[in-house]
Amino acid sequence: MSADYPQVLLKYRQPDRITTLEEYRQHGGYTALASVIQNGDPAPVKAVLADATLLGRGGAGFPAGVKLKTVADDAPHPRYVVCNADEMEPGTFKDRVFLHAEPHMLIEGMTLAAFSIRASHGIIFIRPEYESAARILEREIGLAREAGLVGENILGSDYGFNIVVHRSGGRYICGEVTAQLNALMGRRPNPKQPPPYATDKGLWAKPTLINNVETLACIPHIVNHGAQWFKDLALTPEAAGTKLFCVSGKVNRPGVYELPLGVKLSTIIEDCCGGMKNGARFKACLPGGASTGFMTAEHYDIAMDFDSLKKVGNRLGTGAIMVFDHHTCMVAATLNLTEFFARESCGWCTPCREGFPYLRDLLGRIENGQGEADMIPQIKTICRHLWKTYCAFAPGGVGPIESLLAHFEDEIMQHIEEKKCPFA
Amino acid sequence: MVAGVPHPREMAIDVVNRLQDHYGYLSDDSLALAAGLLEMTPLELEELATFYTFIYREPVGRYVIHVCDSVICWMEGGVNLVAHLLARLGIQLGETTADGLFTVLPVCCIGYCDRAPAILVNRKVHGPLTIESLDRLVDSLREDAA
Numbered sequence: 104m105s106a107d108y109p110q111v112l113l114k115y116r117q118p119d120r121i122t123t124l125e126e127y128r129q130h131g132g133y134t135a136l137a138s139v140i141q142n143g144d145p146a147p148v149k150a151v152l153a154d155a156t157l158l159g160r161g162g163a164g165f166p167a168g169v170k171l172k173t174v175a176d177d178a179p180h181p182r183y184v185v186c187n188a189d190e191m192e193p194g195t196f197k198d199r200v201f202l203h204a205e206p207h208m209l210i211e212g213m214t215l216a217a218f219s220i221r222a223s224h225g226i227i228f229i230r231p232e233y234e235s236a237a238r239i240l241e242r243e244i245g246l247a248r249e250a251g252l253v254g255e256n257i258l259g260s261d262y263g264f265n266i267v268v269h270r271s272g273g274r275y276i277c278g279e280v281t282a283q284l285n286a287l288m289g290r291r292p293n294p295k296q297p298p299p300y301a302t303d304k305g306l307w308a309k310p311t312l313i314n315n316v317e318t319l320a321c322i323p324h325i326v327n328h329g330a331q332w333f334k335d336l337a338l339t340p341e342a343a344g345t346k347l348f349c350v351s352g353k354v355n356r357p358g359v360y361e362l363p364l365g366v367k368l369s370t371i372i373e374d375c376c377g378g379m380k381n382g383a384r385f386k387a388c389l390p391g392g393a394s395t396g397f398m399t400a401e402h403y404d405i406a407m408d409f410d411s412l413k414k415v416g417n418r419l420g421t422g423a424i425m426v427f428d429h430h431t432c433m434v435a436a437t438l439n440l441t442e443f444f445a446r447e448s449c450g451w452c453t454p455c456r457e458g459f460p461y462l463r464d465l466l467g468r469i470e471n472g473q474g475e476a477d478m479i480p481q482i483k484t485i486c487r488h489l490w491k492t493y494c495a496f497a498p499g500g501v502g503p504i505e506s507l508l509a510h511f512e513d514e515i516m517q518h519i520e521e522k523k524c525p526f527a
Numbered sequence: 528m529v530a531g532v533p534h535p536r537e538m539a540i541d542v543v544n545r546l547q548d549h550y551g552y553l554s555d556d557s558l559a560l561a562a563g564l565l566e567m568t569p570l571e572l573e574e575l576a577t578f579y580t581f582i583y584r585e586p587v588g589r590y591v592i593h594v595c596d597s598v599i600c601w602m603e604g605g606v607n608l609v610a611h612l613l614a615r616l617g618i619q620l621g622e623t624t625a626d627g628l629f630t631v632l633p634v635c636c637i638g639y640c641d642r643a644p645a646i647l648v649n650r651k652v653h654g655p656l657t658i659e660s661l662d663r664l665v666d667s668l669r670e671d672a673a
């Protein structure tokens with residue numbers, strides 16, 4: 104069970120409601136902010152975050168401390184901190200569960216990040232499906248403001264930081280940093296290739312730090328307990344911290360579990376999720392959301408952390424584990440995922456806009472018994488082209504397809520030879 | 528809503544949402560009105576309106592049902608559920624019932640995969656659904672509307 108491991112972000116999770124401001128303070132909330140504000144120096148915050156090797160929890164795993172440092176000391180004002188609560192990657196719902204549990208942890212984390220770069224404006228970018236979370240955040244930001252924890256003159260100091268909630272109109276690409284900046288400015292949310300980087304010229308050409316909900320929520324704890332404590336939370340030496348794993352699919356208890364990075368996949372599935380549903384066998388999982396690759400039973404005991412997954416050619420991504428059993432057709436599952444990428448492509452660059460519908464068509468024909476053997480090399484070629492697109496959307500989207508070819512070529516061939524889906 | 532905001536266009540989605548809440552969808556007139564408030568050209572706002580899933584440029588029913596068709600809901604029987612819903616309402620995906628009550632639209636993963644198969648009704652989530660609980664939900668929506 105996840106309760107057997109140290110809980111940090113979800114320690115005080117209640118079944119049906121948030122931790123109130125008062126309760127959060129009783130649990131030691133806002134003490135990190137108070138000590139930092141009292142001390143008045145942003146440098147130690149930056150230093151402890153760099154030492155903690157906190158890797159971004161939004162999918163890319165970029166070190167949060169390094170990103171903070173790219174905001175130059177003499178950079179212009181106003182500076183912005185954006186919290187990425189878009190969470191539109193299929194299979195990912197950890198931020199939703201977290202926001203319905205500990206909104207103040209995010210508010211404090213954001214404010215600490217803001218203080219470390221002397222930002223004055225904060226924006227939480229949230230998907231439309233999370234309207235209840237958006238309302239919770241607006242209400243709790245208001246309470247924090249009344250308590251002098253955000254807004255002007257935080258805790259009586261001369262430092263001010265305001266947070267607003269920005270509702271998205273709903274498109275997956277808005278989760279990508281540069282597209283999100285465009286969305287926030289009321290422009291069509293196409294990605295934009297750096298440079299300039301957001302931390303240099305982001306919103307309205309001013310320095311902008313964008314981090315995922317979970318990344319920001321780790322900050323108060325790191326400030327309170329130090330970098331070494333954070334590193335020691337993980338089970339593998341290279342990793343640091345806990346991770347919110349959201350598990351869905353063919354397990355008995357889907358849900359969000361806070362576990363140390365480096366925990367075994369098998370532990371998550373068996374101990375936390377109560378094993379496979381209906382006694383089915385584990386066939387594969389996507390370890391980190393729809394834009395990672397299928398991982399088969401060969402890696403059932405893998406340590407779930409950024410490095411270990413990289414070593415087997417996969418990615419931890421968002422920590423969204425989607426579990427498939429031996430009754431599930433992997434061609435059909437990949438077809439469904441490809442449909443998602445075809446629909447959500449922003450359409451800006453041709454390989455992605457044209458490539459995903461083409462792949463969907465080929466996979467659809469294979470699934471429907473009209474496949475030919477020469478479609479396999481065709482799929483491979485298109486996937487290669489999709490690595491040369493304008494943003495990271497398309498290379499992510501080919502993850503399931505390339506891993507289907509790598510691990511389930513037999514299953515594809517069976518569709519082609521039998522001229523039907525063997526699972527239908 | 529746009530008053531006091533340094534860059535009015537950053538409020539585009541909020542303004543459109545407000546108009547949609549009132550009129551149900553974003554008509555040409557609403558679009559022109561919103562564009563004026565936001566200091567954008569109608570074309571610039573149209574670029575956004577046609578991009579986002581939750582902006583409706585055509586009239587929709589009183590209840591907009593977004594059915595998740597992404598991989599986890601698919602695996603948990605979402606396809607049968609949608610087929611049942613459409614048959615029961617007598618419409619195709621994307622259509623509105625003749626009484627103007629229901630519009631059914633597909634949507635990508637709504638972030639409730641732990642409650643698959645899941646749907647949204649006017650942005651409120653329901654799941655995990657069975658054919659029976661879906662029937663009950665539709666009945667209760669009809670009753671509420673009566």
Ligand SMILES: Cc1cc2nc3c(=O)[nH]c(=O)nc-3n(C[C@H](O)[C@H](O)[C@H](O)COP(=O)(O)O)c2cc1C
Nearest residue numbers: 159160161163187189190191278279280314315318
């Ligand atoms: C297509 C696409 C969608 C993304 N969606 C999200 C998202 O919904 N939430 C998120 O935090 N990061 C998302 N990311 C990753 C962000 O670009 C970025 O790496 C992240 O928000 C940075 O925060 P972090 O360093 O704290 O993880 C997405 C990336 C791509 C390419």
Ligand code: SF4
Nearest residue numbers: 449450451452455494
């Ligand atoms: S790769 Fe796809 S999502 Fe990214 S810019 Fe090109 S078309 Fe848009």
Ligand code: FES
Nearest residue numbers: 595600636639640
């Ligand atoms: S796949 Fe349907 S809610 Fe995620």
